[in-house]
Amino acid sequence: MPDSSLLRSLSAVLAFGLLLSACSSPADYTPKPKGYNRIDLPAAAYQPLGPGHPYAFEYSRQAKVLRDSSYLAQPHWINIYYPKLQANVQITYMPIRHDQKLFNKLLEDARKLTAKHQIKASAIDESVIKMPSGLRAAVFELSGEVPSQFQFYTTDSTTHFFRGALYFRTATANDSLAPVIDYVKKDVAHLLNTLKFK
Secondary structure, eight states, X not given: OOOHHHHXXXXXXXXXXXXXXXXXXGGGOXXXXXXXXXXXXXXXXXXXXXXXSSEEOEEETTOEEEEOOSTTOOTTOEEEEETTTTEEEEEEEEEOTTOHHHHHHHHHHHHHHHHGGGGTEEEEEEEEEXXXXXXXXXXXXXXXXXXXXXXXXXXXXXXXXXXXXXEESSOOOHHHHHHHXXXXXXXXXXXXXXXXXX
């Protein structure tokens, strides 16, 4: 029967040998590619906007409607805020009152606000969608490290001008936010498809 001290010595040498064989040299090290955080997004569900505005639409149940508290805010400017996603859709509304000069200025301002992002945008894709109400909405999708990835406006050209822009309250890169951006874009499409002016 082998001596217990011999067994301990043999076990120690064997363990040391396994430890050395498990370690690889620095030359064999390969860095892993950068990964992104997993984002679990809830199923889409919608609710109607409360009364008190000259417009109505349905918005996500994951969001809260907050009054715009900026010093420039007009009475019917709101934020559709997604607390879990740190996303915010800023909605601005202006009555036109058949004022052609005001209408032209609002159109120009909407385009200028989108164009401000050209410095950082790798692309700005513009499209026009027809809504069930018969109105059309101009939609701008911005690519690259821009603060606003999605903007839109719609108007009846005589009475109402409605504009929105998506922003995130996070420093996370837009590549990793792509699933969240797509999720909120679908919510905005639903908002536009249910939008009605009063």
